Amino acid sequence: MTVGRPRKIDPDIILENAMQVFWEKGYEGSSMADIMRATGMHKGSLYQTFGDKKSLFMAALERYLDGMFVEQQQIIKTHDDPTAAIRAVLFHLLEYAHINDQGGQQQRGCMAVNSLVDSAPYDDDICQLLEQKKQRMIGSMVQVIEQIQAANPQQLTRPVEVVTALIGVAMEGLSIEMKNNMDPDMAKAVLDQQLQLLGI
Amino acid sequence: MTVGRPRKIDPDIILENAMQVFWEKGYEGSSMADIMRATGMHKGSLYQTFGDKKSLFMAALERYLDGMFVEQQQIIKTHDDPTAAIRAVLFHLLEYAHINDQGGQQQRGCMAVNSLVDSAPYDDDICQLLEQKKQRMIGSMVQVIEQIQAANPQQLTRPVEVVTALIGVAMEGLSIEMKNNMDPDMAKAVLDQQLQLLGI
DNA sequence: TTTTTTGTTGACCGAGCGGTCATAAATCAA
DNA sequence: TTGATTTATGACCGCTCGGTCAACAAAAAA
Numbered sequence: 001m002t003v004g005r006p007r008k009i010d011p012d013i014i015l016e017n018a019m020q021v022f023w024e025k026g027y028e029g030s031s032m033a034d035i036m037r038a039t040g041m042h043k044g045s046l047y048q049t050f051g052d053k054k055s056l057f058m059a060a061l062e063r064y065l066d067g068m069f070v071e072q073q074q075i076i077k078t079h080d081d082p083t084a085a086i087r088a089v090l091f092h093l094l095e096y097a098h099i100n101d102q103g104g105q106q107q108r109g110c111m112a113v114n115s116l117v118d119s120a121p122y123d124d125d126i127c128q129l130l131e132q133k134k135q136r137m138i139g140s141m142v143q144v145i146e147q148i149q150a151a152n153p154q155q156l157t158r159p160v161e162v163v164t165a166l167i168g169v170a171m172e173g174l175s176i177e178m179k180n181n182m183d184p185d186m187a188k189a190v191l192d193q194q195l196q197l198l199g200i
Numbered sequence: 201m202t203v204g205r206p207r208k209i210d211p212d213i214i215l216e217n218a219m220q221v222f223w224e225k226g227y228e229g230s231s232m233a234d235i236m237r238a239t240g241m242h243k244g245s246l247y248q249t250f251g252d253k254k255s256l257f258m259a260a261l262e263r264y265l266d267g268m269f270v271e272q273q274q275i276i277k278t279h280d281d282p283t284a285a286i287r288a289v290l291f292h293l294l295e296y297a298h299i300n301d302q303g304g305q306q307q308r309g310c311m312a313v314n315s316l317v318d319s320a321p322y323d324d325d326i327c328q329l330l331e332q333k334k335q336r337m338i339g340s341m342v343q344v345i346e347q348i349q350a351a352n353p354q355q356l357t358r359p360v361e362v363v364t365a366l367i368g369v370a371m372e373g374l375s376i377e378m379k380n381n382m383d384p385d386m387a388k389a390v391l392d393q394q395l396q397l398l399g400i
Numbered sequence: 401t402t403t404t405t406t407g408t409t410g411a412c413c414g415a416g417c418g419g420t421c422a423t424a425a426a427t428c429a430a
Numbered sequence: 431t432t433g434a435t436t437t438a439t440g441a442c443c444g445c446t447c448g449g450t451c452a453a454c455a456a457a458a459a460a
Contacts (some may be wrong), residue, residue: 004406005456026318028228032448040408042410043449053448106321116376117317118226121306127380158393165390166397172376173369176316180327190365193358197366198398204436205426232418241417242439249437253418 011049014039019060023111027057027119027126029042042060057119058129064111065133068096071138082147083200084154089141090171090191098184109179113172138164147200163198170194211249212238219260223311227257227319227326241345257319258329264311267335268296273340278311282347283355283400290391297375298384308378330353338364348400363398370394374378 017038021030032053039046050056071090072104095109108114113131120127139174147159156163174187217238221230232243232253239246247380250256272289279285297310309312312330320327343358374387 002406003404003458005408005458007407028321029318031446033446042450044410045408047449057260109317113376114317116380117314118229121379122229126392126396130380131283140243162390162393166370166394169370169373169377169390169394170366171373173371176372176376179321180316180330190369193362194366194369202429203434205438207437231416233416244421244440245438247419261443 007081008049009040014049015056015059015063018056019063020062023108023114024106026114027054029118030057036060046182054123054125058126059195061111061115061126063127064132065130066114068093069137069140076140076144081150082151085145086141086148088196088198089144090167090195091188093171094174094178094184095190096188097122097178100123107181107184108180110171110175113175118174134168135173138168141167157199163200165200166194168200203252209240214241214246214249215256215259215263219263219311220257222257222260222315223264223308224306226252226314227254229318230257231386233280254323254325258326260309261315261326262329262333265330268293268312269340270339271296272337274339276344283346286341286348286400287395289344290367290395291388293371294374294378294387294391297378298387301337307384310371310375313375314379317319317335318370334368338368341367357399363400366398 006096007141017040017084018035021034021038024030032046034040035056037180041049048058071092075092076085079088080196093140098107113134115126117132120130128199141164142160145163148190149156149160170191172180176185176186178188203283218235225234232246233248235256238245241249247254250259266381271292275288275292276285279288293310298307314361315326316330335380337383339365342360345356345363348393349356349360370391374391376380377390378384378387
């Protein structure tokens with residue numbers, strides 16, 4: 001076994017709880033006191049484990065993005081029909097933005113989109129992290145869309161880049177609307193319309 | 201003339217400068233010191249004139265929204281063709297989000313969309329103000345869209361509410377993308393594609 | 401048991417925050 | 431000139447913030 005006093009709490013659980021706080025309140029809006037409350041750790045330990053607030057935030061954001069990506073890959077894997085796969089992924093994303101298990105009355109939206117507005121513009125590191133993970137997600141979406149095109153060439157009349165751009169923009173818009181209490185069913189209906197327009 | 205010491209600066213100019221700060225940095229990100237610097241007023245005067253920080257922010261936000269609305273009405277008035285009118289309004293909105301005359305290297309996005317993410321979720325008053333102004337804007341857009349439908353019934357295959365929802369979501373998404381340095385020409389291209397999809 | 405290593409704790413720090421207020425300054429009315 | 435009225439100023443206040451650190455606790459190694 002390793003030398004020294006053992007950890008009281010698994011750092012992964014700490015990160016998960018910290019992520020929930022950042023997701024709900026944003027970077028600036030979350031104080032270290034909030035995170036202490038949510039994690040049960042004292043600030044000294046948090047700083048020793050994660051460095052500073054920004055590093056903790058970026059670790060939490062990466063956890064969020066990676067967790068989401070894994071879920072998406074699983075969804076894609078469980079669908080044979082690529083159209084069904086992409087729809088399932090996007091509707092799952094909406095569900096993700098809707099849930100708020102911190103007990104707040106407000107919906108949380110997508111943590112990535114939230115960060116895009118309130119953190120990324122003021123920090124290049126966060127900006128880069130988001131861009132990198134976004135490219136990864138677009139990459140896997142492109143694969144699925146190309147499957148659709150291969151199976152049914154006349155279904156999609158527009159280039160893949162246009163389709164992904166329009167989907168991305170719509171998802172970001174919906175995340176914001178949901179954060180401002182758009183009815184989740186309404187959000188799903190809007191997404192459905194957008195996908196119909198695109199032929200998906 | 202009125203009794204008492206005259207104002208050093210027109211409150212309207214103060215509000216304009218304060219708005220620029222809030223637009224660029226958001227509500228939480230703007231300190232009263234920032235606003236003092238931008239307006240040339242000392243905090244005592246600001247508090248006497250506007251009450252508190254939130255009231256100042258709401259006044260600035262309302263100024264932004266009303267200014268934008270007036271510009272939109274003018275654009276609509278100068279176009280006979282309703283399709284051209286609605287396109288002009290939306291492309292003008294993109295231009296509006298792109299300009300950054302504070303000298304920052306970052307684009308500002310739309311102040312309303314920014315507020316939707318970083319202020320509205322935590323304050324009912326701001327939320328209400330944004331909702332009210334949004335309804336006003338949707339109202340005037342509905343009028344134009346109904347003109348399109350009246351002139352050419354088979355151009356728009358979907359209900360007005362669906363069209364406005366899809367446009368709104370796309371504009372919000374584009375505002376975020378532009379805030380994260382999407383090329384303005386790219387943003388225009390995406391908007392053009394979205395409008396083509398809708399038959400506008 | 402003693403030493404070494406690692407994790408935990410909470411008091412403490414300087415800085416910046418939003419907001420207040422007594423005082424000074426600038427105008428008009430008398 | 432004097433007093434009333436309004437605006438401008440900046441020192442000041444209490445609070446919260448992110449971050450530090452020396453003392454303490456718990457385990458393995460000696």
